[in-house]
Amino acid sequence: MVCPAASQLLLATTLLLGSVVAPTSQPVQGQAGEGPGQQLDHESGAGDSVLVSVYVQLEFSDKTWSLAHDRALTIPPALAASSPRNLTGLNITTDCNVTHTGHSRCACRPGYRWSAHLCSRRTSCSSRDQLCDCQIFSHSVSSYCQLLPPGPPPSLSSAPTVPGKLSLNSQQQKPGDKLNLTLFTTPDATSLTWFLRHTENDKYTVLRSGTQVSLSSSHGQAILSISNMSYHWSGEYLIYFEALGFIWKLQQVVTVPLRRSEVAPFPDQLSISCTASPGFQLSCCFPRTDLVYTAAWSPRVGSQVSLLNRTDSQCLLLDVQHCPEANTAYTCELDAHGLAPLRRSVAITIIQDGDIVCPEDLSAATWNVTKAGHVAQVPCPMNRTGMMKRLCGPDGIWGPIQNNCIDMEILALYEEARLLQAGQGKPSKRVPQILERLQERVEKASSPSDLLKLLGTVELLASVVAEVRTVLNPSSLEDLLTITDKVLDMNASSLWTPAQAQQPSMGSNFLLAVETLLRSLSPKDQPFSFNSSNVLLHRQVLESTFADDYKISFSTQPPLWACISKYSLTPLVHSGANVSVTSLVLQKLNHLLPSNYGQGMGALQYATPGLVLVISIMVGSKAFTQAEVIMDFGHTEGNLHCVFWDHKLFQNAGGWSDKGCQAQEANDSLGTQCVCQHLTAFSILMSRHTVPENPVLKLLSKVGLGTSILALLMCLGVYRLVWKAVVRNKVAFFRHAALFNMVICLLAADIWFLVSSVFLPGTPDLLCLATTFLCHFFYLATFFWMLAQALLLAHQLLFVFHQLSKPLVLSLMVILGYLCPLGFAGVTLGLYLPRGQYLREGRCWLDGKGGAIYTFAGPVLAIVGMNGLVLAMTVLKLLRPSLSEGPPVEKRQALMGVLKALLILTPIFGITWGLGLMTLVEEAATIPHYLFVILNSFQGVFVLLFGCLADKKVQEALRKRFCHTQPPNSAISLVSCWLQGFPRRSEGTHNLP
Numbered sequence: 007m008v009c010p011a012a013s014q015l016l017l018a019t020t021l022l023l024g025s026v027v028a029p030t031s032q033p034v035q036g037q038a039g040e041g042p043g044q045q046l047d048h049e050s051g052a053g054d055s056v057l058v059s060v061y062v063q064l065e066f067s068d069k070t071w072s073l074a075h076d077r078a079l080t081i082p083p084a085l086a087a088s089s090p091r092n093l094t095g096l097n098i099t100t101d102c103n104v105t106h107t108g109h110s111r112c113a114c115r116p117g118y119r120w121s122a123h124l125c126s127r128r129t130s131c132s133s134r135d136q137l138c139d140c141q142i143f144s145h146s147v148s149s150y151c152q153l154l155p156p157g158p159p160p161s162l163s164s165a166p167t168v169p170g171k172l173s174l175n176s177q178q179q180k181p182g183d184k185l186n187l188t189l190f191t192t193p194d195a196t197s198l199t200w201f202l203r204h205t206e207n208d209k210y211t212v213l214r215s216g217t218q219v220s221l222s223s224s225h226g227q228a229i230l231s232i233s234n235m236s237y238h239w240s241g242e243y244l245i246y247f248e249a250l251g252f253i254w255k256l257q258q259v260v261t262v263p264l265r266r267s268e269v270a271p272f273p274d275q276l277s278i279s280c281t282a283s284p285g286f287q288l289s290c291c292f293p294r295t296d297l298v299y300t301a302a303w304s305p306r307v308g309s310q311v312s313l314l315n316r317t318d319s320q321c322l323l324l325d326v327q328h329c330p331e332a333n334t335a336y337t338c339e340l341d342a343h344g345l346a347p348l349r350r351s352v353a354i355t356i357i358q359d360g361d362i363v364c365p366e367d368l369s370a371a372t373w374n375v376t377k378a379g380h381v382a383q384v385p386c387p388m389n390r391t392g393m394m395k396r397l398c399g400p401d402g403i404w405g406p407i408q409n410n411c412i413d414m415e416i417l418a419l420y421e422e423a424r425l426l427q428a429g430q431g432k433p434s435k436r437v438p439q440i441l442e443r444l445q446e447r448v449e450k451a452s453s454p455s456d457l458l459k460l461l462g463t464v465e466l467l468a469s470v471v472a473e474v475r476t477v478l479n480p481s482s483l484e485d486l487l488t489i490t491d492k493v494l495d496m497n498a499s500s501l502w503t504p505a506q507a508q509q510p511s512m513g514s515n516f517l518l519a520v521e522t523l524l525r526s527l528s529p530k531d532q533p534f535s536f537n538s539s540n541v542l543l544h545r546q547v548l549e550s551t552f553a554d555d556y557k558i559s560f561s562t563q564p565p566l567w568a569c570i571s572k573y574s575l576t577p578l579v580h581s582g583a584n585v586s587v588t589s590l591v592l593q594k595l596n597h598l599l600p601s602n603y604g605q606g607m608g609a610l611q612y613a614t615p616g617l618v619l620v621i622s623i624m625v626g627s628k629a630f631t632q633a634e635v636i637m638d639f640g641h642t643e644g645n646l647h648c649v650f651w652d653h654k655l656f657q658n659a660g661g662w663s664d665k666g667c668q669a670q671e672a673n674d675s676l677g678t679q680c681v682c683q684h685l686t687a688f689s690i691l692m693s694r695h696t697v698p699e700n701p702v703l704k705l706l707s708k709v710g711l712g713t714s715i716l717a718l719l720m721c722l723g724v725y726r727l728v729w730k731a732v733v734r735n736k737v738a739f740f741r742h743a744a745l746f747n748m749v750i751c752l753l754a755a756d757i758w759f760l761v762s763s764v765f766l767p768g769t770p771d772l773l774c775l776a777t778t779f780l781c782h783f784f785y786l787a788t789f790f791w792m793l794a795q796a797l798l799l800a801h802q803l804l805f806v807f808h809q810l811s812k813p814l815v816l817s818l819m820v821i822l823g824y825l826c827p828l829g830f831a832g833v834t835l836g837l838y839l840p841r842g843q844y845l846r847e848g849r850c851w852l853d854g855k856g857g858a859i860y861t862f863a864g865p866v867l868a869i870v871g872m873n874g875l876v877l878a879m880t881v882l883k884l885l886r887p888s889l890s891e892g893p894p895v896e897k898r899q900a901l902m903g904v905l906k907a908l909l910i911l912t913p914i915f916g917i918t919w920g921l922g923l924m925t926l927v928e929e930a931a932t933i934p935h936y937l938f939v940i941l942n943s944f945q946g947v948f949v950l951l952f953g954c955l956a957d958k959k960v961q962e963a964l965r966k967r968f969c970h971t972q973p974p975n976s977a978i979s980l981v982s983c984w985l986q987g988f989p990r991r992s993e994g995t996h997n998l999p
Contacts, residue, residue: 099151102143113140114151117166121152122197122248134210136199136246137253155250169249170195172256178344179235181265187243187258189228195249198228202430203242205259206294211430214474219429237262237295238425261296263342268293269350271338272385272393277355277377279363280329288352289314290338291321299340332356355380364398370407378402386411392455412455415447420459423466433470438482440467445485448492454505457496461516464489468519471526475627478526480534486523487536487543490592494540498597506600510841513598514660517618517687518653520590525624529584542591552579558589564640566591568619574633575623583626590620595689602661604652605849612662615689618651622685630685637680639690647691648680656853657842662691706936710943711760717950718753722746724954728963736812738959740798743816745953747823748791752946755784762850774850779835782852782862786827789869794819796876803883827865834861 102112111131114120120128120138131140154166170191179185189198200213200221213230215221218239220231228247232239240262246255272289290301301322303311308328314321322338333355340348355377357363362378376382376398383393390411397405419440426436444463451460464486470476478486493516496502506512524543527534533546542560556575559567568589578585596616603612619637623630637648648667655661667682669690680690725746733739762777801810838844838858845853852858954960 099153100147102147108144110143110147111140112143112147112151117154118151119154119166119252120149121251122253123251124149125253136201136244137255152251154252168254168256170247170254170256172245172258174243174258174260177258177260179239179260179262181236181262183235185230185232185235185239185260187230187245189245189247189256191226191228191247192249193226195226195228195247197246197248197253198223199246200230201244201246202239203244205241205296212432214429214432216429216470216473217427232429235262237264237268237293238430240296259296263297263345264292264295264299264340264348266348266350269338269340269348271350271352273352273383274350275353275355275381275383277357277380277382277398278329279357279375282366282375284329285325285327286329286354287326288324288336288338289321290324290340290350291319292340293319297342297345299342301338301340304337304339305334330354330356362400362402364402364404367404370394373404389414391417409453410455411453412459413447413450413452415443416451416456416459416463419444419447420463420466423463423470427466427470433474433476437467437471437476438478438485441482441485441489445488448489451496451501454501454508457493457501457505458509458512460489461493461512461519464523465515465519468522472522476526477528478523479528480531483524483527483534484536486520487538487541490520491538491541494592494594494598502597510600510843511659513595513600514651514653514658517592517599517620517651517660520592521620521622521687524588524590524620525622525629527586527588529586532586540593543588545586545588548575548579548585548587550579552576556587558587560589560591562591562593562617562640566617566619566640567638568621569636570621570623571634571636578623578625578630581625584624586624588620588622588624592618592620599651600659600661602656602659604655604661604663604665607647607649607662607664612647612691615691618687618689620687632683633685635682635685635688637682637688637690639680646678648682649689649691650682650684651687651689659842662689706939707943708760708763710940711756714944714946715753715756715760716946718749718756718946721749721946721950721954722753724950724960724964725749727967728960731963731966732957732959736810737798737802739812740810740815740819741795744791744795744798744819744823745949747819748788748795749946749949751784751787751791751823752949755781755788756946758784774845775839777850778845778852779831781850782834783827783831786830786862786865787823789866790827791819791823792873793869794822796873800876800879803879830861830865834858 097115099115099118100112101115102110104110113131120141124141125138128138128141128143130136130138131142170189173188173190175186176183187200202211202213203209204211213219213221218233220229220233222229222231228245230243230245240260242257242259244255244257246253248254269290269292272291276286276288278286288303290303292299292301301313301320303309303322303324306324308326310325310327312323312325314323324336324338326336333353335351335353337349337351357375357377364373364376364378364382366375367373371384371394373382373384373396376396378398378400380398382396382398386392386394391414392410392412394411395408399405422431422436423440425431426433426440440463444460448460451457471478502513524545527545529547533544535545536543542562544558548556553572553576555572556570557567558569559565570587575585575587594616595618599618601612617639619639621635623633646669647664648669649662649664650667651660652663652665653660655663666684667680667688669678670681671678678690680688682688725742729742733742758777758780762774762781798815834852835844838853843853844858845851852862
């Protein structure tokens, strides 16, 4: 009978029946139940013995029990027809313990195991027990462990033969190597699962395909590959698979040594005054790994060594009691069996009498006396990792503090997210956990490094969610939006600005990550809403009966509303898939996104928006992006521009674009609405100095450039004819040599600029890059040759009787005219091209946002200013004698000289380029733009007229060549000459050199 006080259950399944009938002194214990469990299988044994599996349940109490035969054992009919049999053996397969809750925890005896079919239906006793050797039964125990193949039940000391083999390319991997684990098994093996057990913390992690992990299987082979091995991947690798009706396990241990860079000494350098600090302390920290490392400092004379154990690392401390007499290098050495030692040294510099030092400073931290030119280092406060650095300048003055401290929990979450992306862990479980912990730590972010790691963690999670299509619950989504709200509240000057200097695309990447994570909410958890000071969100599922426009409004300041036409939504709703619409409003984005503007918007001056509307439509698990959306951002002033944030612009740094968007007047005439033909992050830009695209300006520019090119070619032709006649003295030679080189540079610059604006838009980056560099160089060279002419004129005005050396002046002119602009152009290319800030979006010219354009505008405006001073000096020189004292004829001659000087020198000196400033600051901006285009695109014409043909010597040389002039005493009219109309200079006018 079953005892009600039973505390242990035993399941017996195999009985050996013999052919000799012998009455037993005791009957079979327990109960043989009816049903399918009573008679499971039978096999014919050797001779007269047969192995029979039956279900026998034995219950034991804590008291003495007596055996009772409750029911006779039913023998299979095939056996019952033969002679009677005796029970000669019995094997126990399963042990069960009954818990206080009434559940039975049943474990298999050696040689037996739960079948794979039962494992998939029952709960294992331990989450780590992938073989499910132990199962939990809530009521009666209806099953028992099965005999492992092959053959009869093994003995207690034997182990079953696993139907597979696990091969490893190398048990000890080098850092950076690729690990290859190959499982060879039967073709019918299924349900393969890889795990990594970190032996230092006994933590099991499931492995899946990721940025470092690659999984493949075919024809009896399963391969696990891991690239770029590091200590994060050392441990015991296990694979579980189903074969022959059971779950099997194979394992291999892999070790990965540390890299030298993973051993961190602190500080890595130290200058010390022995009089101020007789002793000091050094530390050498390294991560905990499966390999056993022994650490030692040398030299150790007069020092004490201690070991500090942390959760995931160890630090060997060296307490130096007595300051060394001379500069000394202390070395931390890590040794492991069979590996080359890892060494990191710390250079100790002793401050001597007379050395320049920075004094002790207790601001923000304890900065000890430090030698000039050295960097002082102090550890980060508690719960933060890294160090703070401060340079002691050569003059003994402290520099700014560089705070590289990172919150340890934020850094740990970043590393966890990075390993999750690499392939360690289940995203469905780990992503919500990381978001929850990150939300609790976001307020602890107090440095740019904290902000970068925090945003980087969200970006990594978004990439994982998008890759494996993880579904998030509302709680995880609330954690994400709370993080976003707190991030938008962070101080711009102390956190955002220095962080963006290190990573310009961080704001755009974070916005994209938030958009990606928002799409992962399960349809069954909708509608969903979230409201905070900076983040407003509403998400709803559209029912199959939905037949209206989608409208949403937010109580922002000013109010914001959006509408999606029913004509865009009806086909989606009727497709049968789950259709959900998410509307998200983010505020205070003016310091989050960089001021990057796409094609056709780069020359405009905008007020950066602080309000962004993000709309997304999900059809099942796919994003739908083509839909017309109408938005109203409230009453705004100024010239409005409807834009969206394009994450692909500026080498994926992101930028505002107006493609597919336009502004239109609202029907009620109360404001301007934005209409866009696609879905993404929208906003509206307000421009104070907007000059719309003007086809007249474009045409003027192209015509002017073409005319200038022809004029400059004519100028070169004139010089070819009259060169020897006009350079008979050094002053004339210098002036015309500078003008000749200026003409060549301006001609080359105009040709390349015209080619880039007419033929090259949309061409490959390499050709556009070369064109931009050449335009930059030749235009700068043009202005530097203008400067050379101005300096020559200034020298003639100030040092009338000073003679110049021809070789020296020519050398200086070549250096100034060609090498200086080449230096500017080359440095700009090398500095801004790697940052993605060299080329302007959609044009073959310098980017106006990253700073590259200032390497052109800065030198040009400086040269224009200097040339303007020389022009003013020339005008003052021409005004002597004073107009107030001379006769009327002399006054007229002086005024004519001034006008001629202005006409000749203004285009040659590039003074008209000063109008570029007016195009930037003028409110209307239309008239200055026209003046700028006309005067500067036709600059080649002005150079031909006033720089070349207006020269007296050039005119005389041309008259001799074409008009066949007589000697100077003969009077020949200029009417018949092709130069007629150009006034001859008055004898009283000062000739310009």
